[in-house]
Amino acid sequence: MPLSEHEQRLFEQIERSLSEDPKFASAVRHSDPKFHARRRIIISAVLILAGLGLVVYGVADSSKLWLGVVGFVLMLGAAAFWMLAHKRSQTTELRTVGGTATRRTRGGNRPGRTGGIIDRLENRWRERGDFDR
Numbered sequence: 001m002p003l004s005e006h007e008q009r010l011f012e013q014i015e016r017s018l019s020e021d022p023k024f025a026s027a028v029r030h031s032d033p034k035f036h037a038r039r040r041i042i043i044s045a046v047l048i049l050a051g052l053g054l055v056v057y058g059v060a061d062s063s064k065l066w067l068g069v070v071g072f073v074l075m076l077g078a079a080a081f082w083m084l085a086h087k088r089s090q091t092t093e094l095r096t097v098g099g100t101a102t103r104r105t106r107g108g109n110r111p112g113r114t115g116g117i118i119d120r121l122e123n124r125w126r127e128r129g130d131f132d133r
Contacts, residue, residue: 037089044082051075 003011018024051074058068 034089037085040085041082041089044078044085047078047081048075051078 051071054071054074055068056071058064058066058071061067
């Protein structure tokens with residue numbers, strides 16, 4: 001249903017007033033999951049390069065081989081951090097600005113997945129068919 005001319009003018013006036021408010025713009029930007037994910041991806045790329053440098057240095061100096069192992073572990077952790085940040089940047093989830101936001105459960109939007117493994121096992125136990133009656 002299209003808006004009337006009066007409603008459109010009111011909507012444009014509200015939009016202009018909100019765009020001029022720097023505090024509101026900052027709050028919206030900081031509640032955007034893509035804003036945080038981009039920063040985490042950059043951090044993880046720097047950590048991967050640092051880990052690679054440690055691996056190369058540890059292999060080049062055979063007396064400091066443990067440094068290469070530390071670099072490899074750092075690279076693995078940074079890659080996992082990158083994957084998590086990339087996954088979070090793909091969500092289109094909206095959050096409350098200036099209020100308390102609720103986090104999504106781990107199951108996501110998948111139907112039938114409302115809780116953890118214990119909850120699912122309990123539900124299966126309750127819904128089982130007792131055929132030996």
